[in-house]
Amino acid sequence: AQSVTQPDIHITVSEGASLELRCNYSYGATPYLFWYVQSPGQGLQLLLKYFSGDTLVQGIKGFEAEFKRSQSSFNLRKPSVHWSDAAEYFCAVGPTGGGNKLTFGTGTQLKVEL
Amino acid sequence: EAGVTQFPSHSVIEKGQTVTLRCDPISGHDNLYWYRRVMGKEIKFLLHFVKESKQDESGMPNNRFLAERTGGTYSTLKVQPAELEDSGVYFCASSRQGHLLEKLFFGSGTQLSVL
Numbered sequence: 688a689q690s691v692t693q694p695d696i697h698i699t700v701s702e703g704a705s706l707e708l709r710c711n712y713s714y715g716a717t718p719y720l721f722w723y724v725q726s727p728g729q730g731l732q733l734l735l736k737y738f739s740g741d742t743l744v745q746g747i748k749g750f751e752a753e754f755k756r757s758q759s760s761f762n763l764r765k766p767s768v769h770w771s772d773a774a775e776y777f778c779a780v781g782p783t784g785g786g787n788k789l790t791f792g793t794g795t796q797l798k799v800e801l
Numbered sequence: 802e803a804g805v806t807q808f809p810s811h812s813v814i815e816k817g818q819t820v821t822l823r824c825d826p827i828s829g830h831d832n833l834y835w836y837r838r839v840m841g842k843e844i845k846f847l848l849h850f851v852k853e854s855k856q857d858e859s860g861m862p863n864n865r866f867l868a869e870r871t872g873g874t875y876s877t878l879k880v881q882p883a884e885l886e887d888s889g890v891y892f893c894a895s896s897r898q899g900h901l902l903e904k905l906f907f908g909s910g911t912q913l914s915v916l
Contacts, residue, residue: 733905787903
């Protein structure tokens with residue numbers, strides 16, 4: 688069965704600092720990989736996704752993520768965090784065989800200090 | 802384009818009562834999904850509709866949960882009778898096609914508290 692681990696429940700960074708949120712997955716093959724963000728009172732919004740090809744993917748709001756097959760990881764990064772990035776971030780995997788059933792991690796709550 | 806709409810946004814009920822959650826997907830989206838997040842845990846898949854048919858209901862916890870999508874438009878998720886462990890945030894999502902290559906649009910969720 689596939690699973691996703693987000694080891695950091697809470698992270699606090701200063702505005703302007705760099706950010707890296709960790710995500711490790713367990714899956715029989717290379718899955719489809721996603722990062723979603725949920726801001727207070729909002730629905731989950733897709734930041735970026737990896738299906739194949741270039742292992743460094745660019746997303747919205749200046750985020751990027753790198754797929755590392757050898758480490759089964761898909762860490763999310765941003766070079767300079769803005770106060771508006773404070774939110775909860777979810778890593779998710781999906782089967783490559785079809786369907787749209789996502790398996791999510793437990794989420795990482797990001798706090799940004801001004 | 803209007804997004805996925807869920808209501809109520811919050812519901813507080815007592816154990817043993819019945820609650821019905823509603824989801825209005827984006828117009829034209831045949832695929833509708835329900836997910837749930839119990840506090841502090843991961844967001845878990847509940848079920849998937851294609852139009853009015855249940856494509857995959859493998860994530861439904863037990864027979865106290867009943868999901869419907871009459872006419873292939875909006876969907877309801879009824880919990881009867883509610884138990885304490887049903888508390889959490891219930892998310893609905895929709896997409897035009899049922900493949901991960903297709904973007905999934907999520908609603909803002911219904912926060913259910915069972916006391």
